[in-house]
Amino acid sequence: MSKPTPDVYEQGKGMDAHNQAMREIRSRKEASYDPHEPTRVWLDEDNTPDGVKTSLTIILNTGGCRWARAGGCTMCGYVAESVDGGSVSHEALMDQIDVCLAHEDENADEPAALIKIYTSGSFLDEREVSAESRRAIADTFADRDRMVVESLPDFVDREKIADFTQHGLDTDVAIGLETATDRVRHDCVNKYFDFADFEDACAEAAAADTDAGSDTKAGIKAYLLMKPPFLTEAEAVDDMISSVERCADVEGCHTVSMNPCNVQRYTMVDDLYFEDGYRPPWLWSVAHVLAETADADAIVVSDPVGHGSDRGPHNCQECDDLVQKAIKDFDLRQDPTVFEQVSCDCELTWETVIERERSFNQPLTR
Numbered sequence: 251m252s253k254p255t256p257d258v259y260e261q262g263k264g265m266d267a268h269n270q271a272m273r274e275i276r277s278r279k280e281a282s283y284d285p286h287e288p289t290r291v292w293l294d295e296d297n298t299p300d301g302v303k304t305s306l307t308i309i310l311n312t313g314g315c316r317w318a319r320a321g322g323c324t325m326c327g328y329v330a331e332s333v334d335g336g337s338v339s340h341e342a343l344m345d346q347i348d349v350c351l352a353h354e355d356e357n358a359d360e361p362a363a364l365i366k367i368y369t370s371g372s373f374l375d376e377r378e379v380s381a382e383s384r385r386a387i388a389d390t391f392a393d394r395d396r397m398v399v400e401s402l403p404d405f406v407d408r409e410k411i412a413d414f415t416q417h418g419l420d421t422d423v424a425i426g427l428e429t430a431t432d433r434v435r436h437d438c439v440n441k442y443f444d445f446a447d448f449e450d451a452c453a454e455a456a457a458a459d460t461d462a463g464s465d466t467k468a469g470i471k472a473y474l475l476m477k478p479p480f481l482t483e484a485e486a487v488d489d490m491i492s493s494v495e496r497c498a499d500v501e502g503c504h505t506v507s508m509n510p511c512n513v514q515r516y517t518m519v520d521d522l523y524f525e526d527g528y529r530p531p532w533l534w535s536v537a538h539v540l541a542e543t544a545d546a547d548a549i550v551v552s553d554p555v556g557h558g559s560d561r562g563p564h565n566c567q568e569c570d571d572l573v574q575k576a577i578k579d580f581d582l583r584q585d586p587t588v589f590e591q592v593s594c595d596c597e598l599t600w601e602t603v604i605e606r607e608r609s610f611n612q613p614l615t616r
Contacts (some may be wrong), residue, residue: 255350268440271518278516285311285342289328289370291350293358296366297549298418302434302582306362307352312378313337315371317402317442323428324440324479327514328370343383347390363395366424374401374410374423385413392417398471400424403443403451403551411458411468420467422454428475430493438478440518445496448472452502457504461608463543469504472497476510476532476539476552476563479519482607483600486531491538497592498548505549509537510563512556522611523561529613530556531563533573534600540577541586551581560616569594 282512296305305480318329354362362587367387371378379387391397397419400507406423415422427448428439436443451470454495474493490508497506510531513523522528543550554577556562558570567575569592576588599615607614 256333257395265436265440265442266321268324268518271321271575273321276515285438286345286349287311288346288350293354293362297329297365297505297551297582297584297610298364298420299469299549300396300477301362302326303396304358304360305309305364305366306358306360306367308347308356309368309370310343310346310373310379311338312343312369312371313411314378315369315402316375316377318371322440323426324438324518325475325511325514325518326370327520329516333337337377340380340383340386344386345378347387347575351390361394364370365391366398368424369399371398372401372405372575373399374405376405384410387608388413388417390411392419394419396420397423398422398423401424401451403447405520406451406454408454408458408461412461415462415466415468416590418466421458422469422471423451424471424473425476425506426452426473427493427497428473428478429489430474430496431489434478434481434489437512440528448497449500456502460480466589470500470502471505472503473509474506476508476536478511479528481609483529483532483535483613484604484607485610487535487604490535491542494539494543494546494548494550497559498543498546498550503548505545505551506535506546510552510557511552512554512559515562526613526616527611529616530561531579532600532603533557533563534597534605535563536563536577537573537580537589537592540580541589544580544584544586549584552577554579565600566594566596569596 268511289311292307295304314329373379397414403424429435430445432444455468455470476490494506554563555575558564564570572592576592579588603614
C-alpha cells in the first residue's frame with residue numbers, strides 16, 4: 251500500500267500540514283448524534299449493470315472515517331455527523347437498520363431491490379462496522395437483489411465481499427477514489443492512497459466475482475469528485491474526463507459516479523468558500539463531462555447534491571433545475587442527446603470561464 255497510511259505520523263508539512271489544518275476546522279463541531287438513529291435514509295432509483303432498480307439508501311451513524319479522524323479530505327464534512335467516541339455498538343447499528351426498514355415499510359409499495367449502505371467512512375473497516383454487524387446486515391438483506399457498500403480500498407478483500415455474495419446478492423463496493431490523478435488526490439483532496447491501490451481493490455472484487463460463481467456478481471463503483479479545491483474549472487473538467495476513462499478501463503470497475511463538490515461545513519473547502527477562494531462547479535461542466543464520456547466502457551452517472559444553491563453545483567439559477575433534470579435523465583438512460591435539449595444564456599459565461607479562468611483562488615464568477 252502507498253504511504254502515508256491512515257495512521258499517518260505528523261511531519262509538519264505536505265499531507266500532514268493538511269491534516270493539522272483539518273483537525274482544527276473539525277474541532278469547531280458542537281452537535282452530537284444518537285447512535286441508535288441513522289444519519290439519513292431515503293428511497294430512489296439507480297442505474298445498475300442489471301438495469302434501473304428501486305433503491306433504499308442508508309447512511310449509518312458510526313464512529314466516523316478513520317482517515318477523517320486523522321484530519322481527512324479537504325471537502326468532506328460527513329465526519330462531523332458521526333457519533334462521538336469513535337465507535338458504535340453492534341446493537342445500536344442494528345437499531346439503525348430497524349429504523350431504515352421501518353422507513354421503507356412506510357414509504358414503499360414493496361421492498362427495494364437495491365440496498366446502498368454508506369457510513370461516510372468505510373463499511374468494510376471493522377473499526378467502524380464490526381464483522382458481526384457486517385454479517386448481520388448481510389443476513390437482513392439476503393432477500394434483495396443487489397448491495398452497495400462503501401469503503402476505502404485498504405479494506406476491500408474477497409472474504410468480506412463473500413459475506414454478501416454467499417446469499418446470492420450481487421455486491422458492489424463503492425470507493426471514494428475522487429480522481430485517477432495521484433497528485434490531485436494527494437494535494438487537492440488530501441487523500442493518502444494511489445490509483446494503484448484502487449486497481450488492487452478492483453482485482454479483489456474481480457476475484458470475489460469469480461469465487462461467487464456465474465449467478466452472483468461482485469464489482470467496484472468508483473466515486474469521483476468534480477472540482478476539488480485548488481483547481482480551475484477547466485482543470486477540473488479535464489481531470490474528470492481523464493479519470494472517468496481511466497476508471498472504466500480497469501477490470502472490475504463497472505460504474506463511475508461523478509460527484510460535483512458541494513461546500514460542507516467543518517471543511518477546508520468551507521473556509522476557502524467564505525474567503526472567496528472557491529466556487530462549486532458549474533452544472534454545465536457536469537453535463538459536458540457526462541457527454542464526453544458517454545462512450546466509456548462503464549455506466550457513468552452523477553448526482554449533483556445541493557444543485558442550484560450557492561454552496562452546491564450551479565449555473566445561473568434560472569436553468570439549474572432543467573440541467574439537473576437532464577443529468578438525472580442521463581443517469582437512467584445513458585443518452586447524451588438529453589443535453590442538447592437544454593440551453594441558457596449563461597452557457598456563454600461558462601464557456602468564458604473555461605477559456606479564461608487561470609487562478610483557482612479567484613474564480614471569475616460566483
